[in-house]
Amino acid sequence: MEIPYTIDARPDTGLTNPKLGIWLFLASEVMLFGSLFSSYVLLRTGAESWPVQSSILNVPLATLNTAILISSSVTMVLSWAALKMNDFSKYRLYMGLTFLLGVGFLVVKAFEYGSKFEHGLFPSVNNFLGIYFVLTGLHGLHVIGGMIVNGYLWGPGSRMWRTEPEKLTNRVEVAGLYWHFVDLVWIFLFPVLYLL
């Protein structure tokens, strides 16, 4: 059975079903991360003392990760634009770059976490480290999820270009919306956890 309105817009919403679906999913993700940010605010303001975050965390590495993720957002939207302009090889280039930048982000994160653990800084040590690992860990899981989708769309999923190019273009756009949201969460995580 074919899912309806994956290429043509629904007459009532004016959108394809996947597009509306992903936005509604992102709305739920806003609530997920929002509740964790709310927890952070309550934990920090209610604490008798709170560590100087920038003295525990690695600001230069996190700045690099911010640049990596912003770059991956650009390459993601450029991969969609390439498909809209009928340039499949450019699509594969930009989607491939998006995936590699995701790998880069996770590698930097692995170094960060490894360094914390080496110094005995585990989530159980204090509330700051607890909320730090939960927030960045959940964000990291979202990055991995996005990379699985992006990897599929770069690899076996890209075969759809030959048979249903518009459907693939729309799939890439929807995957892009998710990926930009992951970047958006980091845009808030970075200053809140590393700089304040």
Added chain:
Amino acid sequence: MAHTASTPGHDAHDIKAHVRVYFMVFGALMVLTLITVAVSYLHLPHTPAVILALVIATFKASLVAMFFMHLKGEKQIIYWSLYLTAVFFVLVFALPMWTEGDHIIGTQRHYWSGGSGAPQTPEHSPGPNHE
């Protein structure tokens, strides 16, 4: 920008114009990231530092949402979904603050803890760990 059914390449000229915008937004995001880090080195007092960091982050997020996520010129149903989300987001922040955040907003749990009924000044009110 048309997101409805269209043959790939049909609005390629429009897309080329958008690609230029994407690179400009990328540049702006990088500059704003550096500004965010630079401001942190100023060691401003806590409240202005928080406000400034969140204002810059919100502006960066708006750029990503408006241009990369194509929210600019999107259909009304998406906007209304996001307005509703914003309302619930504010609630998910405000409700814990209101119920548990006496230490933040200076309210007194005195009335709920069965005290004498006379309001007390914040210096004399029981702390959050003294119920």
